[in-house]
Amino acid sequence: MSAGFAAKRLGKELQKISTSLPPGIELVTAENFEEWLLDIKVLDSNPLYENETYRLKFRFGSTYPIEPPEVVFIQLPDRPIPIHPHVYSNGIICLDLLGQQGWSPVQNVESICMSLQSMLTGNSKNERPPGDEDFVRANRQRPKDIQFYYHDNDV
Amino acid sequence: MPPPNTPEEGALATASSEPSSPEPAPVPLTAPNSPSAIGFAEFKYIFITKLDYQAIEYVGEVDDTLLCPVCRTPFISPITTPCGHTFCRECIDRALETQSTCPIDRQRIRKTRDYHLCPLIIKEQLDRLMVKCPNKGCNHQCPREHLEGHYKRRCDFTLVQCTGPDCVKPITRRVARKRLGGCMHDEVDCRHCGDKVCSMELDSHYDNDCMGRVAVCSDCRQVMPNPSMTRHKHEDCPKVDAPCKWHSAGCRVFKRRELVKKHEAEGCSFEVISRMLQQQAEDRKRLDEMARHVARCEERHARREARRAARAQAHATAHGTNNNNDHRSIEATHSAAHSAEPSSDGDGDVGGSTEDYVLAQFERLESELEILRQQSRDMDARQSHIILQHAAHFSDQIAEIGSKVGVVNMHLSWLMSLQRQSRSSTAAAAIAGAAASVASGSSSGARPGSSDGSGWRYSGDDRRYSEGGRPESLHRL
Numbered sequence: 001m002s003a004g005f006a007a008k009r010l011g012k013e014l015q016k017i018s019t020s021l022p023p024g025i026e027l028v029t030a031e032n033f034e035e036w037l038l039d040i041k042v043l044d045s046n047p048l049y050e051n052e053t054y055r056l057k058f059r060f061g062s063t064y065p066i067e068p069p070e071v072v073f074i075q076l077p078d079r080p081i082p083i084h085p086h087v088y089s090n091g092i093i094c095l096d097l098l099g100q101q102g103w104s105p106v107q108n109v110e111s112i113c114m115s116l117q118s119m120l121t122g123n124s125k126n127e128r129p130p131g132d133e134d135f136v137r138a139n140r141q142r143p144k145d146i147q148f149y150y151h152d153n154d155v
Numbered sequence: 156m157p158p159p160n161t162p163e164e165g166a167l168a169t170a171s172s173e174p175s176s177p178e179p180a181p182v183p184l185t186a187p188n189s190p191s192a193i194g195f196a197e198f199k200y201i202f203i204t205k206l207d208y209q210a211i212e213y214v215g216e217v218d219d220t221l222l223c224p225v226c227r228t229p230f231i232s233p234i235t236t237p238c239g240h241t242f243c244r245e246c247i248d249r250a251l252e253t254q255s256t257c258p259i260d261r262q263r264i265r266k267t268r269d270y271h272l273c274p275l276i277i278k279e280q281l282d283r284l285m286v287k288c289p290n291k292g293c294n295h296q297c298p299r300e301h302l303e304g305h306y307k308r309r310c311d312f313t314l315v316q317c318t319g320p321d322c323v324k325p326i327t328r329r330v331a332r333k334r335l336g337g338c339m340h341d342e343v344d345c346r347h348c349g350d351k352v353c354s355m356e357l358d359s360h361y362d363n364d365c366m367g368r369v370a371v372c373s374d375c376r377q378v379m380p381n382p383s384m385t386r387h388k389h390e391d392c393p394k395v396d397a398p399c400k401w402h403s404a405g406c407r408v409f410k411r412r413e414l415v416k417k418h419e420a421e422g423c424s425f426e427v428i429s430r431m432l433q434q435q436a437e438d439r440k441r442l443d444e445m446a447r448h449v450a451r452c453e454e455r456h457a458r459r460e461a462r463r464a465a466r467a468q469a470h471a472t473a474h475g476t477n478n479n480n481d482h483r484s485i486e487a488t489h490s491a492a493h494s495a496e497p498s499s500d501g502d503g504d505v506g507g508s509t510e511d512y513v514l515a516q517f518e519r520l521e522s523e524l525e526i527l528r529q530q531s532r533d534m535d536a537r538q539s540h541i542i543l544q545h546a547a548h549f550s551d552q553i554a555e556i557g558s559k560v561g562v563v564n565m566h567l568s569w570l571m572s573l574q575r576q577s578r579s580s581t582a583a584a585a586i587a588g589a590a591a592s593v594a595s596g597s598s599s600g601a602r603p604g605s606s607d608g609s610g611w612r613y614s615g616d617d618r619r620y621s622e623g624g625r626p627e628s629l630h631r632l
Contacts, residue, residue: 005209005226005249008209008210008226008228009225009226009227012226012227012228013227016227063253065225065226066225066249066250066252066253067253100253100254104254104258104259104261105224105225105246105249105250105258106224106225106258106259108227
C-alpha cells in the first residue's frame with residue numbers, strides 16, 4: 001500500500017513535470033518510480049556556474065513523500081559537479097531540506113530542484129566543504145544515512 | 156479506506172448497503188419482500204475490489220487549491236489542522252507518524268486530537284468534481300459523490316464474485332447479471348460450432364471466433380460467418396459508404412464502395428499527390444535512418460578515440476619506469492601508425508573494431524616479445540656469470556693439483572736420486588775398493604769419475620733441498 005502511495009504521488013508529479021517545468025530545470029529520464037534524472041542550470045550570471053548544466057539523480061523510497069528522496073549530483077563528461085561549500089566533490093549535497101528534519105511531505109521534485117538552483121545562485125565562494133577530501137575518500141554511506149550538521153544559515 | 160465526503164447515492168439508491176459508509180444512520184437492509192428480482196440479484200453480488208480514490212481520473216483540470224499537498228490528488232476525506240491547513244485524513248496520518256508537525260508550517264500537531272472538520276464548502280466543491288469510473292470498459296462520468304454508488308451498485312464492469320457456488324474468481328457484474336447460477340468459469344459447448352468455450356467468454360466467442368453462426372449483411376444481403384461480418388462491412392461490402400483510396404491526400408469522394416471503386420479506376424486526381432507524399436515520407440524515413448547511422452558512426456568514432464587515448468596513456472605510464480629507449484621508439488612508431496589510421500578507416504562497425512582488435516593484439520605481442528627478449532638477455536648474463544664462477548673454482552683446483560703434482564714430482568726425483576746415490580755410493584765403494592785394490596789416480600779411472608761427478612752434483616742438490624724441504628714435503632704427502 002505504501003509503495004503504491006509513493007508511485008501514485010510520483011505519477012502525479014511526473015504528469016505535471018512532463019507538461020511544464022520552471023526555466024532551467026529539465027527532466028532527463030523518469031522510466032520508473034525509483035530513479036529520476038534531471039538537469040538544472042543556474043539562470044543568472046553567477047560566474048561560478050554560468051553556462052554549466054548539472055545532472056541530479058533522485059532516488060525515491062517507498063516512503064516518499066513522507067520521507068525525503070535521495071538527491072545527489074552526478075558527474076558526466078559534460079555534467080560537472082558544481083563547486084559549492086555544501087556540495088562534496090562526489091556529488092553529495094548537504095542541505096537540510098533533504099534531511100529527515102528539514103524535509104516535509106509538501107516538498108516535491110520540482111521544489112527540490114528550485115531550492116538547489118537558489119542554493120547555487122546565492123553562493124559566491126569558490127570552494128568545497130571543509131574536509132571534502134577525507135569525506136569523499138572515507139564515505140561509504142548512503143546520503144540519507146549521513147548525519148549532517150546544518151550550521152550555516154547564510155547559504 | 157473511508158469513502159470520500161458523504162458518498163451518498165442519489166435518489167436511485169434504493170438498497171443502501173454501503174458497508175463502510177461514514178453516515179451514522181445506515182438505512183436498514185431492504186426487507187426481503189420489496190426488491191425486484193434484479194435488485195435482489197445485484198445486492199447479492201459481493202464486489203471484490205474497493206474503490207481506490209487516489210487512482211481515479213478527474214475530468215478536466217482540478218483547481219490546485221483542492222489538491223492535498225502531500226499526495227497531490229483532490230482531498231479525500233479532508234481534515235483541517237489547527238494552523239488552518241487541509242490534508243487528506245490518510246496523508247496527514249502518515250506524515251505525523253514520522254514528524255509530529257504540520258508539513259507546511261511545522262507547527263506541532265497531535266494525531267487525531269487536533270484534527271478539525273474541514274469547511275463544508277470545500278467538501279461540496281470536492282463532491283462536485285467530475286470523475287471517470289475507474290473500471291476498464293466503463294465510460295461513465297459523474298460527480299465524485301455519486302461514484303461510490305455507481306461503482307458498487309450499478310457499474311457493469313465492477314468485478315464481483317463468480318456466481319458459482321465454490322468459485323472465488325472474479326467476474327464483471329455484466330456477466331454475472333446475464334446468467335444466474337452456475338460458475339462462469341465452466342466450459343460449455345458452443346451451440347453453433349461445438350467448440351468448448353468458457354461460459355463467461357461465450358458472447359465474445361459468438362462475436363469474434365465462432366464460425367458456425369452465420370449472419371446476413373444488412374446492406375448487400377451476402378451470407379457469411381458472424382465473425383467475418385465486421386471485416387466485411389469495413390473492407391468489402393459494396394453497398395457501404397467508404398472514402399476514396401487517396402483520401403489522405405485530400406480526395407473528398409465518400410460514397411458507396413462500388414462507386415468509389417469506379418472512381419478510383421477512372422483515375423483519382425489526388426493519386427499523383429498521394430504518391431508524391433508517399434515518396435516523400437519514404438525519403439524522410441531514409442534520411443532519418445541515415446542521420447541515425449551518421450550519429451552512431453560519430454559516437455563510435457568518439458569512443459574509439461577515447462579508447463585509443465586511454466591506451467596510449469596506459470602505455471606511457473607502464474613504460475615510463477622502464478627507461479627502455481628503443482622500446483619507446485617502437486611505441487612512438489605505433490602511435491604514429493595509429494594517428495595516421497583513422498583517416499583510412501571511415502565506416503563499418505565491424506571493420507573498425509576488428510582492425511582495432513588486430514592492432515591491439517599486435518601491440519600486445521610486440522610488448523611480450525620485448526619482455527621475452529629482455530628476459531633472455533638477463534638469462535644469458537646470469538648463465539655466463541655462473542659459468543665463470545664455476546670455472547674460477549675449477550682453475551683453483553687445477554692449480555692446486557698442478558702444485559701437488561710438482562711436489563710429487565720433486566719427491567719422486569728426490570727418491571730416484573737417493574736411490575741412484577745409494578746405488579752409486581755402493582758402486583763407488585766397490586770401485587774404490589777395486590781401485591784401492593788395483594790402482595789409484597789412473598787416467599782410465601777418470602771417465603767413471605766424471606760420470607760420478609755429475610751424480611755427486613745431483614746428490615748435492617738433493618741434499619740441499621732435502622735438508623730444508625724434506626720434512627715439510629713428507630708431511631704434505
